[in-house]
Amino acid sequence: MRSLTDQQQAIRDFIEREVAAGRPCPSQREIAGHFGFASKTAAACHVRALVKKGVLAVDAGKARSLQLMSLARANRRAAVEIPLFGSIPAGFGRDREEEADECIPVTIDSIGFKPTRNTFALRVSGDSMMGKHILDGDIVVLEHGPEPRPGQVVAALIDRKSTLKTFVVKNGKPFLKAENPKYPDLIPSDELMIQGVVRAVLRRLEK
Amino acid sequence: MRSLTDQQQAIRDFIEREVAAGRPCPSQREIAGHFGFASKTAAACHVRALVKKGVLAVDAGKARSLQLMSLARANRRAAVEIPLFGSIPAGFGRDREEEADECIPVTIDSIGFKPTRNTFALRVSGDSMMGKHILDGDIVVLEHGPEPRPGQVVAALIDRKSTLKTFVVKNGKPFLKAENPKYPDLIPSDELMIQGVVRAVLRRLEK
DNA sequence: GCATATACTGTCCAAATGGACAGTATTACC
DNA sequence: GGTAATACTGTCCATTTGGACAGTATATGC
Structure with missing residues (x-):
């Protein structure tokens, strides 16, 4: 029927x-x-x-x-606009879309989950995450809020700039680590603010 | 006016x-x-x-x-369906959508260009392109038709399976090379059929 | 056998709709 | 000063459109 x-x-x-x-x-x-x-x-x-x-x-x-x-x-097909930042300013907050450089439309299928108000994107600059195969110019889609799990890539606020780091746990203590041999820093994670966990990577190649 | x-x-x-x-x-x-x-x-x-x-x-x-x-x-906002293959069968042809495993909706902004009928996607299996930061499980968006330029990543038909290789020119001759030290092969490109040039990479990370 | 859903043809009508025309006022440009 | 574009009000009309009703035929389930 x-x-x-x-x-x-x-x-x-x-x-x-x-x-x-x-x-x-x-x-x-x-x-x-x-x-x-x-x-x-x-x-x-x-x-x-x-x-x-x-x-x-x-x-x-x-x-x-x-x-x-x-x-x-x-809804699966609909493209949802999520704000894209060059860099996340210190006060991560309400009017994200207005502060955003631009918005990119993303479909659920292309990033694997339904974007919420806590979803945002970041244009990667620098090669600090090359060890995790995230390159300069890539766009990473992040979720703000959830606790990162060890091994996940997060955006953290360092010197008023958001930087991608890997979240690791060592001796029971959480640290952030850059995935590039040039910057082998290990920063205690409670010293900085984690802005989001990377959920997807979009890369556009040269034509 | x-x-x-x-x-x-x-x-x-x-x-x-x-x-x-x-x-x-x-x-x-x-x-x-x-x-x-x-x-x-x-x-x-x-x-x-x-x-x-x-x-x-x-x-x-x-x-x-x-x-x-x-x-x-x-069009920038519209999600366009492009066929996604696990592997491209030998006879690359007409009814691609019917042969495709599934379709993924992709927006122009997420891949940087307007998909045409010659646009398709491939789920990457294996780590042969790790040197180019394309990982197992990634989805690559390709265009069928255009001549690849040196350095670009292409999908080529090898042993009835499509495989990602880098297109290189050596001594004026075109070759395909795997970006993984484990398979340092250099195959003359005219020995195989190039199915498409990689234009974008989509990666979904674990939640 | 009978109610119900499907799958149509055919007709009538009121409401919704776009198009054309007439007219007024303002602003910008040459 | 004149032409053109903008920005409206108001009216008339042919067409489009959805809705209702009447009728036929077939298949399905109770």
Whole structure:
């Protein structure tokens, strides 16, 4: 009962394709025309069935107001804007988007989780994380808040600049360590503020 | 002349917000209502101006058929599905999407260019490109077709499996080389088929 | 057998909608 | 001073559109 018939699925897909292609939502008569129905009532009837089954929503009376309710798909595909910083300023706070250099749209599939208000991105400068295969120019996506686990890469505030370090535990004490033989520092982590844990890396290569 | 007036910008933004929120494209009267115009002609007039300036497109006569022409913005934000392969089969061809394991939505901003039909993704297995900081499990986005330039990473078909190699030129001859000291092979590139040039790297880290 | 869902054709209508036209006022530009 | 673009109000109209209703036919489940 809840599953769609072939015809209903075809009509749902048709609407999805049209909207995805940037074209206006089809009218009942356009749907009928596309499927070769002589009467637009057939299309209206299928639309009613799809609404009843929760697949579509309609603004009653409004022309071309069909909306796909398949939020699962819609949300997976939707690009969410997350703020991208060159460097995180000291007061990490509320109006992050306004302080941000720009925003990058990221999809759940490309970073593996659903971005929240605590998700942000950082453009990496310097090669301090080359040992972890994170390079100058890469964009790292971070989450603010969670406790880092040993081995994870974090952004920490050092000298009013955010820097990427690996979170390690030694003799039961937490430290931050740069993954580059040139800077073999080991800093006690409670001396600085951890701004976020790296969750994904995006790299664009030269054309 | 080409730049928008404040009012025109406001109307353009209103349309964008409504559509982005998943609501049906506003009608002329709804636009007028939202901005407090007593006459819907005012809205129609602005819409006409926006069309003239190339910001909007309309399907003449169709209700709610406004489409934002700001392809720059629209496309930058839109997630485009590109096929993701575990490994590319020998006959690289037509129905790539059907052969693909799955599709990943990618935005232009996250990979730096607009995906075409020749864009595809590959899940990296093995550590043959660790020297280029591309790790096991990473997803690489490739373009099929263009001549690789020296130093670029390419996917090549070796033993019916696609493998990542660096494209190098030595004594005027093109070779493919693995970026891992364990496999220091140098293969003449004309002996195998290059399937694509790596344009971006996506890496998801453990939570 | 009967109710129900599907899958249509066909018709009528009121509301929604876009388009055209007439008119007013302001500002900018030449 | 004149032309053009902007920024509206107001009206009329043909078309588009969704909704309701009547009717036919088939398959499914109770």
